[in-house]
Amino acid sequence: MRHIISILLENEAGALSRVSGLFSARGYNIESLAVAPTEDPSLSRMTLVTRGDDAIIEQITKQLNKLVDVVKLQDLTEGAHIEREMMLVKSRAVAGDREEIKRLIDIFRGRVIDVTDTTYTMELTGDSDKLDAFLRALDPKLLLEVVRSGSNGIARGERSLRA
Amino acid sequence: MEIREVELNGSQIFVQCLKEEGVDFVFGYPGGAVLHIYDAIFQQEEVKHILVRHEQAATHAADGYARSTGKPGVCLVTSGPGATNAVTGIATAYMDSIPLVVFTGQVPTHLIGNDAFQEVDTIGITRPCVKHNFLVKDVRDLALTIKKAFYVATTGRPGPVVVDIPKDVTDPNVRIPFVYPKSISMRSYNPTVKGNLRQVKKAVDLMLDARRPMIYTGGGVVLNNAAPQLTKLVEKLNYPCTNTLMGLGGFPASRRQFVGMLGMHGTYEANMAMHDCDVLIAIGARFDDRVTGNIEKFCPTARIVHIDIDPASISKNVKVDVPIVGPVGPVLDDMLKVLDESKREPDAEAITAWWEKIDGWREKDCLSYDTQSKLIKPQMVVDKLYEVTHGDAFVASDVGQHQMWAAQYYRFDLPRRWINSGGLGTMGFGLPAAMGVQFAYPDATVACVTGEGSIQMCIQELSTCKQYGLPIKIINLNNRYLGMVRQWQEFFYQGRYSMSYMDALPDFVKLAEAYGHVGMLIDKPGDVEAALKEAMALKDRLVFMDFITDQTENVYPMIPAGGGLNEMILV
Numbered sequence: 001m002r003h004i005i006s007i008l009l010e011n012e013a014g015a016l017s018r019v020s021g022l023f024s025a026r027g028y029n030i031e032s033l034a035v036a037p038t039e040d041p042s043l044s045r046m047t048l049v050t051r052g053d054d055a056i057i058e059q060i061t062k063q064l065n066k067l068v069d070v071v072k073l074q075d076l077t078e079g080a081h082i083e084r085e086m087m088l089v090k091s092r093a094v095a096g097d098r099e100e101i102k103r104l105i106d107i108f109r110g111r112v113i114d115v116t117d118t119t120y121t122m123e124l125t126g127d128s129d130k131l132d133a134f135l136r137a138l139d140p141k142l143l144l145e146v147v148r149s150g151s152n153g154i155a156r157g158e159r160s161l162r163a
Numbered sequence: 164m165e166i167r168e169v170e171l172n173g174s175q176i177f178v179q180c181l182k183e184e185g186v187d188f189v190f191g192y193p194g195g196a197v198l199h200i201y202d203a204i205f206q207q208e209e210v211k212h213i214l215v216r217h218e219q220a221a222t223h224a225a226d227g228y229a230r231s232t233g234k235p236g237v238c239l240v241t242s243g244p245g246a247t248n249a250v251t252g253i254a255t256a257y258m259d260s261i262p263l264v265v266f267t268g269q270v271p272t273h274l275i276g277n278d279a280f281q282e283v284d285t286i287g288i289t290r291p292c293v294k295h296n297f298l299v300k301d302v303r304d305l306a307l308t309i310k311k312a313f314y315v316a317t318t319g320r321p322g323p324v325v326v327d328i329p330k331d332v333t334d335p336n337v338r339i340p341f342v343y344p345k346s347i348s349m350r351s352y353n354p355t356v357k358g359n360l361r362q363v364k365k366a367v368d369l370m371l372d373a374r375r376p377m378i379y380t381g382g383g384v385v386l387n388n389a390a391p392q393l394t395k396l397v398e399k400l401n402y403p404c405t406n407t408l409m410g411l412g413g414f415p416a417s418r419r420q421f422v423g424m425l426g427m428h429g430t431y432e433a434n435m436a437m438h439d440c441d442v443l444i445a446i447g448a449r450f451d452d453r454v455t456g457n458i459e460k461f462c463p464t465a466r467i468v469h470i471d472i473d474p475a476s477i478s479k480n481v482k483v484d485v486p487i488v489g490p491v492g493p494v495l496d497d498m499l500k501v502l503d504e505s506k507r508e509p510d511a512e513a514i515t516a517w518w519e520k521i522d523g524w525r526e527k528d529c530l531s532y533d534t535q536s537k538l539i540k541p542q543m544v545v546d547k548l549y550e551v552t553h554g555d556a557f558v559a560s561d562v563g564q565h566q567m568w569a570a571q572y573y574r575f576d577l578p579r580r581w582i583n584s585g586g587l588g589t590m591g592f593g594l595p596a597a598m599g600v601q602f603a604y605p606d607a608t609v610a611c612v613t614g615e616g617s618i619q620m621c622i623q624e625l626s627t628c629k630q631y632g633l634p635i636k637i638i639n640l641n642n643r644y645l646g647m648v649r650q651w652q653e654f655f656y657q658g659r660y661s662m663s664y665m666d667a668l669p670d671f672v673k674l675a676e677a678y679g680h681v682g683m684l685i686d687k688p689g690d691v692e693a694a695l696k697e698a699m700a701l702k703d704r705l706v707f708m709d710f711i712t713d714q715t716e717n718v719y720p721m722i723p724a725g726g727g728l729n730e731m732i733l734v
Binding site for chain 2: 058
């Protein structure tokens with residue numbers, strides 16, 4: 001099953017590699033990983049998407065908690081949560097395709113953020129499934145470049161992850 | 164906090180911090196990146212530096228010191244190859260949860276990342292085999308980092324911590340006010356200090372329900388100095404107790420309730436009792452694959468209580484029914500209290516019947532061996548070593564058949580006497596580890612049970628032993644084979660002994676003598692006891708005893724790969 005794990009960790013050199021190293025050393029998979037400092041510059045917040053059965057997810061959270069740089073973590077999948085990923089897409093856009101692509105990005109509530117005679121660059125935000133769906137809908141022959149941020153997540157309501 | 168008006172440079176701060184931590188020995192080897200530190204070490208007496216002959220030995224010696232004393236072992240090595248040579252020892256300590264603080268020199272901060280002379284990414288290389296590591300980039304962070312390093316290494320589930328110190332951080336010309344923090348707290352590191360009492364009560368209830376109980380204990384009991392509590396618990400309940408390889412000495416081997424070591428080379432009675440038990444009480448043990456055998460067949464009828472300081476060890480390999488996260492000692496204290504207050508008693512009738520069954524398994528006498536052989540049986544050497552030393556020696560071992568025989572036949576009554584690389588299985592560990600023990604206990608008998616394969620992996624330390632006059636007794640069980648490899652090749656590769664024969668062995672007697680020690684060659688069973696006595700009488704000399712043993716001897720019992728604990732190969 002897919003799990004989204006939020007991690008608060010010390011914003012120190014090497015902290016990220018401790019997390020990624022743990023996953024490779026123990027053979028867990030990382031679907032995506034997004035990390036940046038928080039409002040407290042001594043802390044980073046990481047959102048990690050992984051897959052595994054209950055026993056593996058239990059081990060992953062325990063092993064993460066064991067890392068000295070990890071301050072706190074939360075498996076967002078255990079409760080109501082919001083997940084957002086941002087994607088930049090560059091596509092070939094000439095003649096009739098220009099209209100077609102514009103319509104498509106509107107349907108997905110994305111935006112065209114850069115235009116040239118031959119290309120569109122678009123921005124799209126949503127959960128990962130929505131971004132996947134957009135890429136499926138776009139003619140693959142037109143696709144030039146895809147950049148995805150990896151998922152970010154936060155719990156709904158009162159539940160929050162603080163140091 | 165006491166503020167002292169002293170200005171020190173980084174090297175002096177380093178030495179001062181070690182004094183504050185009560186460090187008496189540093190095992191190390193100098194080199195370019197740590198020369199400033201070595202200059203500071205030269206100018207004081209309190210912290211004694213032990214010069215090894217290879218950095219791997221520095222880490223093993225510090226490890227042996229830590230295992231035998233319970234205090235953290237400390238190493239100092241230079242950058243680059245100094246650090247990489249130390250990695251095997253660091254990984255060894257990591258696998259067995261041994262508290263080490265390893266200081267590695269690093270190239271000056273402005274050269275880091277430049278492929279400078281003797282530069283490696285020590286933090287990157289050691290990351291997967293340390294509890295934590297630190298790179299000190301500023302001399303003002305040095306004291307606090309060292310404090311943190313000792314704190315992290317010794318608390319919670321202990322482990323090695325590496326502190327990487329660039330050369331400019333120890334510059335003798337940069338002086339700053341020195342204050343050593345008296346205490347420390349880290350928001351991201353809060354080890355558990357007590358178990359949950361409700362879980363303890365649940366565990367006690369389950370334990371008193373047992374009709375076929377089994378107490379299975381590991382290195383956690385030794386590390387947390389909980390042998391007295393464990394002994395009290397076992398005696399009180401009169402339940403059978405088995406130790407893992409790492410747990411030997413956690414419960415006295417001479418007590419009736421001790422059924423021997425369990426696992427791949429465990430006793431018949433221990434493994435059968437594990438397989439048949441209905442309540443398993445796992446204490447400071449981690450269900451290692453060498454203990455469980457085939458996990459699908461492990462303890463099929465047992466409900467399981469598991470006490471461990473590390474939550475990640477619980478339900479990792481085997482799902483447990485009553486987990487208790489906490490240090491073994493305090494949890495056992497609580498458990499004993501709950502038992503005392505409980506109105507219930509163990510089911511006497513069921514326990515008696517259970518003991519009858521176990522005694523039946525004991526009658527197999529699975530550790531018996533041919534005592535009439537014309538060749539020296541390795542088991543007999545360990546047996547005699549036990550007799551001659553009255554079971555009171557520290558026994559360090561290397562890795563292989565001799566390690567298993569030492570574990571099976573030297574019956575440890577006390578914790579911290581059995582010093583071996585259980586998790587990583589590091590050949591070359593024995594001699595340097597014995598050195599660490601001998602430094603800690605200069606008057607004790609320290610034996611290193613080894614083989615002709617393992618001993619050659621750190622043989623250069625005979626030189627260190629000479630320099631410091633360490634009277635270690637090396638028991639070399641020399642069968643001219645990498646015995647454990649040979650045994651597996653005999654059992655599972657139809658006797659194709661690929662690369663397991665040790666050709667061109669040195670004359671160990673002459674080798675020992677060349678290093679300035681006493682060498683003895685023993686090739687007749689009748690000479691074993693007298694030779695051991697003669698060696699032990701040489702109180703102030705290292706004696707290298709080369710025992711020429713039966714080449715075909717195997718370690719029994721043995722559980723082949725994929726087997727359950729009840730599927731042992733016996734003699």
